[in-house]
Every structure is written in C-alpha cells, then in structure tokens.
Amino acid sequence: MKINENVYLFEKIKGANSYLYISDNSEISIIDAGMPGNASKILSQISDLDISLEKIKYIILTHADIDHIGSVAELKNATGALVAIHEIEVPYLLGEKKKKQKGMIGGMIGLIFGILLKIMKTQNIVPDITLKEGDFIGGLKVIFCPGHTEGSISLYNAETVLFSGDAIITDKHSNIKGFNNIATSDTLEAGKTINKIKHLKFEVLLPGHGSPVLKNASAKLKEYNQL
Secondary structure (H helix, E strand, O other), rough: OOOOEEEEEEEEEEEEOEEEOOOOOOOOEOOOOOOOOHHHHHHHHHOOOOOOOHHHEEEEOOOOOOHOOOOOOHHHHHHOEEEEEEEHHHHHOOOOOOOOOOHHHHHHHHHHHHHHHHHHOOOOOOOOEEOOOOEEEEEEEEEEEEEEEOOEEEEOOOOOEEEEEOOOOOOOOOOOEEEEOOOOHHHHHHHHHHHHHHOOOOOOEEEOOOOOOOHHHHHHHHOOOOO
C-alpha cells in the first residue's frame, strides 16, 4: 500500500506493521519485519514495486519484540541489508535478556514470545549497526522512546513522517490510541515518550500497530491524552 512517494506499507503482514522507506537520497530501508513467516510476502511486494533486493540497504528495528523482528533473518539473507537496532535492545534481540511483562495476560504473551525467540536464536540475528538518540540512518533521525521496551525507538523525518513503533499505536480507523498498557514494560516512561513526541512536527504517523494517520498527524497527537 503506497502511503506517499517515500513510504509503502506492506500488506497482509502478520504481527506488527512493516514498511518500506525511500529516503530523499534514494537509500531504501525496511522498517520492522512482523512475525516469523512474513519474509516471502515482503520480498514479493518489493519486487512488485520494481525494486531489486540488492538495493535494500537497511532493516531498521524499532525494538526487539518477536512481532517486529520475526522475519529479519530471512530478509537479511535475501537482501544483504544491514540490521540496525538501538544499543539497549541488542541483548533482547540476541535472547540474552527478557522483556518485563505485566500481569497474567502480559506473562502469557511473554511466554509465547520467549519460546519464539529461543527458536529464532539459532538464526544468529546479530545487528550490524547499533543506534542511539540523535543518530541518522536511511534518511531518518533516531528518537529514543523508552517505555514499551527499554530501548524502543521511533524514526523521524522532520515535517514529514514519524515511524512510531509501539510507542504510539492506532486503531483500524487511524485513531490514536497511545500505548498498549498490557504490553508496555514501563507505563510512566511510555507516557514521557508520548509527551516527547508531541514536540515533533510531522504530517504522517506510521505506527507499529493500526492504520497510518495520513494528515495532520502531529496536531492530532497533541490533542490526544492517554487514559
């Protein structure tokens, strides 16, 4: 699904949203990779856009939850792209640390994610690039957004787009929902992150879950209050 001249949302992806971003200087990145089993769909849609796989330079991960990293290994093998993630998320990506989960439902989700991560550990998903606040990659600025996970990030192109990962999600009608309380490790930090993002200006919000907000996204976020 074409969002604008720079952004495509891959369709029928299980798990988190996965996007293709083409920077102003033509660097091409995949942002997040959904659950395991999505690689063939993503690669097929890239081919449909008449983009050769060798042109994919980066696979940028907003955080290390399984629904965002599940197809990374296959995508990296097919494209040769460099995998990038915030430095704090590296031990989670490698399966060396586990995300804190809240309550019974969160614990069940964590157990399932943990089993899948153990399976994926054999695929040796070692990041090529570690990111931190203020870095630029693929034409996007890294915004440190802790809360949902310890090292979550958003990716920002001033005045135009914000890829929010799970720091900000929406519903299927593009209404902003803030963050998911059950799936968020630290709700206090997550609230601070939303307030931080409210100071940015962008037309389009591209969430990790839900439908993109295509117009006046930062203005709509300023009107939003997390309950």
